[in-house]
Amino acid sequence: MSIDFVSWTLKSWIVVATALVLTITISQIIYNAFFHPLSKVPGPFLCRISGIPSWYYATRGDRHIWLWQLFQIYGPKIRVTPNTILFRDPAAYRDIYTQKANVQKAAFYEAWQKDKDDINTFNTRNKQAHSRRRKMLNQSFTEQSLRASQPFLIKHVDRWNELLVAETGDDQWSKPMNFADVSDTLVFDIMGDLCFGTSFDIKEREENPFKTMPHVVVQYMQFFYPLTRSPMLNLIVWLKPRGLDALFKSITPPNIKSYISFVEDCVTKRLELYQAQKEKTVSEQRQDMFWFLCDAKDDAGDPAYSEGELRAEANMLIVGGTDTTSVTLAAVMFYLTRDALRLQKLVDEIQSTFSTPEHIAHGPQLTSCIYLRACIDEAMRLSPSGPSELPREILKGGAIINGEFYPQGTVVGSSGWATGHNDEFYGDSEVFRPERWIPDESTGVTEEEVNVLRANFHPFAQGPGSCPGKNIAILELSIAIARTLHRLEVRKPLEGDNSLGQGIPTNGWGMRNKNIFQLQDAYISVRNGPMVQFKKRPV
Numbered sequence: 001m002s003i004d005f006v007s008w009t010l011k012s013w014i015v016v017a018t019a020l021v022l023t024i025t026i027s028q029i030i031y032n033a034f035f036h037p038l039s040k041v042p043g044p045f046l047c048r049i050s051g052i053p054s055w056y057y058a059t060r061g062d063r064h065i066w067l068w069q070l071f072q073i074y075g076p077k078i079r080v081t082p083n084t085i086l087f088r089d090p091a092a093y094r095d096i097y098t099q100k101a102n103v104q105k106a107a108f109y110e111a112w113q114k115d116k117d118d119i120n121t122f123n124t125r126n127k128q129a130h131s132r133r134r135k136m137l138n139q140s141f142t143e144q145s146l147r148a149s150q151p152f153l154i155k156h157v158d159r160w161n162e163l164l165v166a167e168t169g170d171d172q173w174s175k176p177m178n179f180a181d182v183s184d185t186l187v188f189d190i191m192g193d194l195c196f197g198t199s200f201d202i203k204e205r206e207e208n209p210f211k212t213m214p215h216v217v218v219q220y221m222q223f224f225y226p227l228t229r230s231p232m233l234n235l236i237v238w239l240k241p242r243g244l245d246a247l248f249k250s251i252t253p254p255n256i257k258s259y260i261s262f263v264e265d266c267v268t269k270r271l272e273l274y275q276a277q278k279e280k281t282v283s284e285q286r287q288d289m290f291w292f293l294c295d296a297k298d299d300a301g302d303p304a305y306s307e308g309e310l311r312a313e314a315n316m317l318i319v320g321g322t323d324t325t326s327v328t329l330a331a332v333m334f335y336l337t338r339d340a341l342r343l344q345k346l347v348d349e350i351q352s353t354f355s356t357p358e359h360i361a362h363g364p365q366l367t368s369c370i371y372l373r374a375c376i377d378e379a380m381r382l383s384p385s386g387p388s389e390l391p392r393e394i395l396k397g398g399a400i401i402n403g404e405f406y407p408q409g410t411v412v413g414s415s416g417w418a419t420g421h422n423d424e425f426y427g428d429s430e431v432f433r434p435e436r437w438i439p440d441e442s443t444g445v446t447e448e449e450v451n452v453l454r455a456n457f458h459p460f461a462q463g464p465g466s467c468p469g470k471n472i473a474i475l476e477l478s479i480a481i482a483r484t485l486h487r488l489e490v491r492k493p494l495e496g497d498n499s500l501g502q503g504i505p506t507n508g509w510g511m512r513n514k515n516i517f518q519l520q521d522a523y524i525s526v527r528n529g530p531m532v533q534f535k536k537r538p539v
């Protein structure tokens, strides 16, 4: 009898609990769809009631294409989760990302924190705290640090050029290579040298455990990215210091663990070297980016960073500075190897500006290579290094975006891929046309037109969270492209499968164009290809 009573009670509880969950869920759905302050913003019904579609596309890696499709269907403003509104409009971009915008980085950024000690400029959300950190970080990104970085850049680019044709006779083409891998080797070696004082030497022929490092970083990003776009993000962020971080640590794959401990060792050694060289004159010390971090001061004139913070900032720099630069380099090569006339135009500019590759360096001559810069910009427009939105959360008091009010807590942003592939804005958005960035009577492009384009083009973002590494990235890309093309011819292989990286006609809507370098979204842009070959130019 008592057993019956207990089981009856249990059944009743299950029924009551199920009814309660259903009622809450249905009420939430009805509220999100019809009564939520954002309910009037257009978007698919499923996105208006739940964050699951956004998370689903993040797990697939084509979230940026999905967002582009939504803009095509719903217009310049879309609701992609109950609480997230994205815009494809220059004025909205200014309202969201500039200094005076009443926003801070969204919870997305906190989710990237490895553990409670892993606090750096990138993952700091609080507006004032981020601004303090950014002020200290900016001391590592001055004209002086740019000039100090140049010898490291040149050393690696020159060695990389040698290796591209190391096994090739003077008038022979190298064997076909996947340029996504090849460009990774260059940028990782450069950033290792700049941030940790050690070149990883992954571009060298000899076997080396760090050769897999670029892939490990991509795996790490692909593993965590769906979590950062998850409908449970707030819960995940809350659970992180309450056991979730420890759980993630325990299930971290061994190759990622060995990468983390390698980086720890490098920073320890680099710190020892910094201390050991302190008595020397500044010019005798190793002036890499780590040196500038160590040398940075806070407002009181004391060292800006503790040892733990130095580790976190150095780690951030290697992720921030590698994939971004590498995808741009690969995109430039993709578009140029499919466009012989524009490739030749660029080679002519470089060779007429510099008599030898060794003269290519930071300065007015390099800045005068406007076609080179236009090729880089056009590649970043078509294949951006961050294809989805950089989410910002509206603070107390709300914000006006494009003349409309949005309440506190709304997450807003603008997607790089959808903006760059906006035909209404560019007219021929799917065409690689560097000329669009250069005012010139012969092409009919006016200064006003270029100004309008520039106001809608933010590959390095804008405002408080914009990229501090912009100048070094542009210098690195310019030196790498210019020295390589001065020395070497490049082409798409004539035989075999040379389609790697391009769109495929049988793919989904937005991924079919074979003239567009396709990417996968993992917050960073994951890429494969293009296949290329190099040949030494006759001296």
Ligand code: HEM
Pocket: 121, 122, 123, 134, 316, 317, 320, 321, 322, 324, 325, 328, 385, 386, 390, 391, 459, 460, 461, 464, 465, 466, 467, 468, 469, 470, 472, 473, 474
């Ligand atoms: C073509 C190359 C690059 C591109 C397109 C690029 C783009 C960007 C973008 C769009 C952001 C904003 C990210 C966000 O808010 O979520 C960013 C932030 C950042 N970038 Fe870059 N970046 C490049 C290279 C570099 C390099 C070479 C470094 C360092 C040496 C670097 C360091 C950083 C850092 C530290 C941040 C975080 C800034 C903050 O939160 O205040 N980037 N970058």
